[in-house]
Amino acid sequence: AQSVTQLDSQVPVFEEAPVELRCNYSSSVSVYLFWYVQYPNQGLQLLLKYLSGSTLVKGINGFEAEFNKSQTSFHLRKPSVHISDTAEYFCAVSEPGNNDMRFGAGTRLTVKP
Amino acid sequence: KAGVTQTPRYLIKTRGQQVTLSCSPISGHRSVSWYQQTPGQGLQFLFEYFSETQRNKGNFPGRFSGRQFSNSRSEMNVSTLELGDSALYLCASSWETSGSTGSYEQYFGPGTRLTVT
Numbered sequence: 357a358q359s360v361t362q363l364d365s366q367v368p369v370f371e372e373a374p375v376e377l378r379c380n381y382s383s384s385v386s387v388y389l390f391w392y393v394q395y396p397n398q399g400l401q402l403l404l405k406y407l408s409g410s411t412l413v414k415g416i417n418g419f420e421a422e423f424n425k426s427q428t429s430f431h432l433r434k435p436s437v438h439i440s441d442t443a444e445y446f447c448a449v450s451e452p453g454n455n456d457m458r459f460g461a462g463t464r465l466t467v468k469p
Numbered sequence: 470k471a472g473v474t475q476t477p478r479y480l481i482k483t484r485g486q487q488v489t490l491s492c493s494p495i496s497g498h499r500s501v502s503w504y505q506q507t508p509g510q511g512l513q514f515l516f517e518y519f520s521e522t523q524r525n526k527g528n529f530p531g532r533f534s535g536r537q538f539s540n541s542r543s544e545m546n547v548s549t550l551e552l553g554d555s556a557l558y559l560c561a562s563s564w565e566t567s568g569s570t571g572s573y574e575q576y577f578g579p580g581t582r583l584t585v586t
Contacts, residue, residue, distance in 0.1 A: 390574060399473070399559055399577035446512065455502055455563060456525045457575060459512035 358383035358449045362460035370468050371439055377432040377463045379447030389430040390448040390457070391421055400446065406430065417441070442467045471496070473562050473578035481584045487548040490581045494541050494562030500524075501543040502575060503535060506557040515558075518543055519565070547583075555585045 363378040381387060388407050392400040404415025411423040421432045430447060447460040474493045482488050494501050502525075503515040514527040518537035535545045541562070547554055561575035 392577075397579075399579045400561075401577070402574050405574050454525065455500055455517045455519075455565075455575065456514050456527070457502070458514065459504075461511045 358385075358387060358451060358458050360447050360449050360458055360460035362445075362447055362463050364463050365461065366464045366466065368466045368468060369437055372436050374435050375433065375437050375441075375465065377445050377447075377465065379430045379432065379460060381428050381430065381447075381449045383428075383449060383451065385451055388450050388452065389421075389423060390450075391415065391419070391430075391432050392446045392448060392459075394444045394446065394462075396443075403432070403445075437465070437467045439467050439469060441465060473560055473576055475558075475560050475578040475581050477581060478579065479582050479584075481586060482550050483586055484550055484552060486550050487546065488550060488583060490545045490547075490558055490560075490583070492543045492545070492560030492562075492578060494543070494560075495564075495576055498562035498564050498576070499541050500563045500565050500575075501537055501541060502561045502563075503543070503545050504559045504561065505529075506559055506580070507555075512559070515545070550585045552585050555583060557582050 359382050361380045369375045390405045391403040394400050403419050404413045406413045406423045414420045419434050444462045446462050448457045450457040476491045500519045502517040506512045517525040521537045532548045537543045557580045559580045561577045563575045
């Protein structure tokens with residue numbers, strides 16, 4: 357079965373600095389990969405997804421992620437963060453044809469002024 | 470389109486009671502999945518329903534059950550509540566045609582926060 361490891365539980369960063377949130381996955385088959393964001397007292401909002409094709413995926417709010425099959429990684433990046441990016445970020449994996457989505461433990465991104 | 474809605478948003482129950490949570494998916498979405506989110510265990514998959522049939526199930530005891538109606542609305546039931554059932558329960562819907570092999574992104578509702586005392 358597939359699984360996801362988010363390597364950092366908390367990432368503090370100053371406003372306008374770049375940020376990378378790391379995600380590694382394990383699976384014996386091809387996968388779909390997702391990044392979701394969760395603001396306090398809200399559900400999860402999709403930032404971006406990788407299904408196939410180009411390994412560099414661009415999402416909403418200026419985020420992007422790169423699928424690296426050899427390193428089984430799907431790290432999320434943003435070149436310049438804002439205070440409003442403060443939230444919990446979840447990496448998730450699923451297998452084609454299966455909506456059993458597995459989530460990482462989450463990374464709390466805190467953007468400081 | 471309206472998003473995924475969940476009712477109620479907050480719920481307080483006593484140990485031993487049962488509870489039913491409701492989820493209305495985005496119009497046209499036929500797949501509904503349920504997740505439990507706790508600080509200790511994170512986000513865990515409970516089950517998925519598609520066309521009124523349970524298609525996938527996570528590793529939860531039989532006290533957790535669900536169903537889906539012909540209009541794709543779904544309910545989740547937890548019987549004999551335990552303190553450890555206190556969590557945010559998230560529902561997600563996705564668009565998927567019957568017979569497809571794609572895994573489409575899931576759209577999440579705001580969740581129902583269940584507190585068991």
